[in-house]
Amino acid sequence: MLLLAIAGKPNCGKSTFFKSLTLANVEIANYPFTTIDANKGIAYVRSLCPCKELGLENCNSCVDGARFTPIELLDVAGLVPGAHLGRGLGNQFLDNLREADGIIQVVDVSGSTDAEGNSIDVGTRDPREDVEFVRYEFAMWMAGIVDKYLTKLVRRAQGKETVLIDLLAGALAGFRINAIQIREAVDEIDIDLMKASPRDIERLCEVLFRISKPMIIAANKADQASDANLSLLKKLDAVPTIAVGELILKSTAQANILRYLPGDGKFMPIEGAKLSAQQLKALTTVAKSMKKFGGTGVQEVLNNLVFKEIGMIIVYPVEDDNKCCNAKGVVLPDAFLMPRGSTPKDLAFRVHTDIGNGFLYAIDVRTKMRIKDDILLKSGDVIRIVSAAK
Ligand SMILES: Nc1nc2c(ncn2[C@@H]2O[C@H](COP(=O)(O)OP(=O)(O)OP(=O)(O)O)[C@@H](O)[C@H]2O)c(=O)[nH]1
Ligand SMILES: [Mg+2]
Known part of the structure; x- marks a missing residue:
């Protein structure tokens, strides 16, 4: 959730x-x-x-x-x-x-x-004075943690920046930060991560905080x-x-x-x-x-925050595409929040791992047409998943 x-x-x-x-x-x-x-x-x-x-x-x-x-x-x-x-x-x-x-x-x-x-x-009090400091405090705290790990990770990466980014992503998994976000942040501030100074690390964390939170x-x-x-x-x-x-x-x-x-x-x-x-x-x-x-x-x-800033969409899976219900007859029983960019197959996995593994195709309830798996879901979609799994 x-x-x-x-x-x-x-x-x-x-x-x-x-x-x-x-x-x-x-x-x-x-x-x-x-x-x-x-x-x-x-x-x-x-x-x-x-x-x-x-x-x-x-x-x-x-x-x-x-x-x-x-x-x-x-x-x-x-x-x-x-x-x-x-x-x-x-x-x-x-x-x-x-x-x-x-x-x-x-x-x-x-x-x-x-x-x-x-x-x-x-x-x-001028309320603007209370805005920036949350970002700053979090970024500085995170910078302290990255600073502690980085020298050891640089040694383990043996000169390869992509390896270092993966290692750092592993160290920052608890922050829900991944390698793609670290890459984006490194590129944005244009630093050499292998030789990052304490100030580089602070700037990196400021950008990472903005991207990830x-x-x-x-x-x-x-x-x-x-x-x-x-x-x-x-x-x-x-x-x-x-x-x-x-x-x-x-x-x-x-x-x-x-x-x-x-x-x-x-x-x-x-x-x-x-x-x-x-x-x-x-x-x-x-x-x-x-x-x-x-x-x-x-x-x-x-x-x-959920729909605009984080960019979630809301999707309704159903088992019966005529009555828009599940096997028990409950109409529109589920509403799933999913990241923008999710596909019908992602939805199948969200319903159940077995349904995802057995995914065959999906039907858009409004058009009654099959939709390809490379089509991105939209907010408000009502979808029937057809899967080999029962
Ligand atoms: N006028 C007004 N007062 C509010 C509003 N929201 C909260 N308050 C008051 O602000 C005071 C602090 O509220 P809390 O919700 O305890 O604030 P907090 O940020 O959780 O405080 P800490 O846990 O101490 O950090 C209380 O007296 C609330 O009644 C609001 O919308 N309008
Ligand atoms: Mg409180």
Whole structure:
């Protein structure tokens, strides 16, 4: 399953963001280092279920046409400048990010927390100062590790750069970094890896981090931010978010008080449901912010990271290409997130190794045509795999 991590300085709203996506029971408080041990949970990306377009009326795999597909999410301790040298909870935090396929960087756009996460007056801190340091800290920490290995690997490579790249990829497998990415990074900064200086290694790691850890910025606490601060972060492609609002909506929707699907631009109270004065006040505030921003932004951040930055597609395998169901009659039973560039055979292997090994051909349910294995799958494809395996 895809693994995403939430990173940022202390007290910017990471755990609130995490809880609003997972409803996991985690601690939230207005001071730095509330979170120490990482929290792991399941969140869902939202996509349009193809059932309506295909005229399938008996689809129980979506909610009113919105399909929610699971991914794993990590909430980690806050990061402070100098973390790679062990400041704050430095190394532990950075190690938590190693295996992530992508990172949501939460930034306090309201400017109400200093570099260490201590509360200050709203608007006091320039949120741009909290953007670059996550990349920098991770890259410097990784550079320390590469530096430690490289001399030994250079000796083992016996003058062959391709061998060295393979050896380095082996050493960096825990970072989910492969030889192709290392090649790309070496070419981009144009260094001789066999004779890399400490500064070369740092530059290499900066590029490797950018290539291997797609990132999106959540400009959080947008409800308290000035328009000037919001536009500063929007220039960096940040999405304004109100994690606290999303959490209120999710919790009240779960208690059957209102109808809200994550990612909706508005919510509707359920007829007859009783709201306490406190709930009414909180929801009125959330509604006001949602009107300004078109929603809470939280689902948008997750979706943009998965579909745009990481470039995943979503594919629906079925066993019956007329009814679009599996052997038990469940309509569109599975939705698989797959990397862009996946083929029907990749999908067959994703369904089951035996199905992949016995792969014969695939049928596009919309056209009822066989598709060749060198055709790349598209997001939203509904595919029947025909395999020699049962
Ligand atoms: N106004 C506003 N406050 C928020 C929002 N999201 C979180 N907060 C508040 O920010 C404070 C910190 O929230 P946490 O989620 O604990 O922050 P964190 O980044 O996990 O903090 P550490 O674990 O200490 O690093 C809490 O008081 C939250 O209620 C938001 O969207 N708007
Ligand atoms: Mg936290």
